[in-house]
Amino acid sequence: MTENLTNLYNSVLEGSIDGVNQNVQAALDEGIEPGEILSKGMIAAMQEVGRLYEEGDCFVPEMLVSARAMQAGLALLKPHLLSTNVQAMGKVAVGTVKGDLHDIGKNLVGLMLEGAGFEVINLGVDVTPDAFVNSVKTDAPDIIAMSALLTTTMPSMEATLAALEAAGVRKQVKVMVGGAPVTEEYARKIGADGFADDASRAVAVARTLMTS
Ligand code: B12
Known part of the structure; x- marks a missing residue:
């Protein structure tokens, strides 16, 4: 790793917004690919934060400052991750x-989809099954992309699929799922149409779903 990427990694770990901003810029100036800056400098650091939390070596406030620093870096990287002049591929509601x-x-999944030419509706966090159903009725997305990071919230994906079915709109929309604890097997078990374990594979899956 170059010095700038190592410094970026450490800035995310320390939760230093100034450090992240400086080092994202320095890495861009050095000519490092935005995708590499993201994966090696920032996502790898967040994985380390997760490991430290699991080991009891860091706590929720530290996770939060790292997350804020990562979000600042993402905002800076966003224009470089988005390619221009891409044709509209379809509409995805993410939540x-x-x-x-x-x-x-x-x-990040939303950002990469946008970069690949999808129109993205961001439903935010803590999205209830009913809110996903309402989005299908009012926004008419081609795909719903659900994210869960907690094993305790994964069942809400299944509940959302059931709610879509109950509302009679399941056939109008494809559903893809993801997030650290979610697996391909789980996705299949609950009847989702697609799964990906990272944001770039999410784009490939979304493209496939548009033609299936
Ligand atoms: C940052 C963080 C937080 C921050 C979140 C800030 C924010 N704005 O998001 C804060 C501090 C708020 C937080 C809180 C909590 N957290 Co937390 N958190 C994390 C941490 C360290 C990083 C998550 C992250 O952002 N990763 C970086 C991103 C880029 O990766 P990602 O989310 O996995 O997404 C990628 C893929 O999964 C995929 N993907 C994601 N979504 C989707 C969707 C689709 C459709 C597709 C196709 C793909 C896809 O693509 C993404 C990009 O490549 C993880 C550790 C970890 N290893 O995940 C713990 C972790 C998820 N947290 C955990 C816990 C326990 C909690 C708390 C319960 C702690 C507490 N006691 O309060 C609370 C819960 C709050 C709540 N109700 O949600 C546990 C979960 C354990 C479990 N198995 O359930 C983890 C795993 C930490 C650990 N090792 O124990 N957390």
Whole structure:
């Protein structure tokens, strides 16, 4: 890793917004690909934060400052991740499921989809099954993309699929799911149409769903 990427990684770990901003800019100036800045400098650091939390070496406030620093860096990187002049591919409504407030991964998926030419409706966090159903009725997305980061909120994905079915709109929309604890097997079990374990694969899955 270059010095700028290592400094960026450390800034996310320390939760330093100034450090993240400076080092994202320095890495861009050095000519490092935005995708590499994101994966090696920022996502890898958030994974380390998760590991430290699991080991009891950091706590929720530290996770939060790291998350804020990462979000600042993402905002700076966003224009570089979005390609221009891409044709509209379809419409995706993204949201983090009920009870879950983690939004970095969901926002990243939204950002990459936007970059690939999808129109993205961001429903935010703590999205109830009814709110997903309402979005299908009012926004008419081609795809719903649900994110969950907690094992305790994953069942809300299944509840949302049931709510779509009960409202008679399940056939109008494709559903894809993801988030750290979600697996391909779980996605299949609950009857989702697609799963991806990272944001760039999410784009590939969304493209496939548009033609299936
Ligand atoms: C940052 C963070 C927080 C921040 C969130 C800030 C924010 N604005 O998002 C704060 C401090 C608020 C937080 C709170 C909590 N957290 Co937290 N958090 C994390 C942490 C460290 C990083 C998550 C993250 O942003 N990762 C970076 C992004 C880029 O990755 P990602 O979200 O996985 O997304 C990628 C893929 O999964 C995929 N993806 C994501 N969504 C989707 C959707 C679709 C459709 C697709 C296709 C793909 C996809 O693509 C993304 C990009 O590649 C994780 C650790 C970890 N390893 O995940 C713990 C973690 C998720 N948190 C955890 C816990 C326990 C909590 C709390 C319960 C702690 C507490 N006691 O209060 C609360 C719950 C609050 C709530 N109700 O939601 C646990 C969950 C354990 C479990 N198995 O359920 C984890 C795993 C930490 C741990 N190792 O124990 N957390």
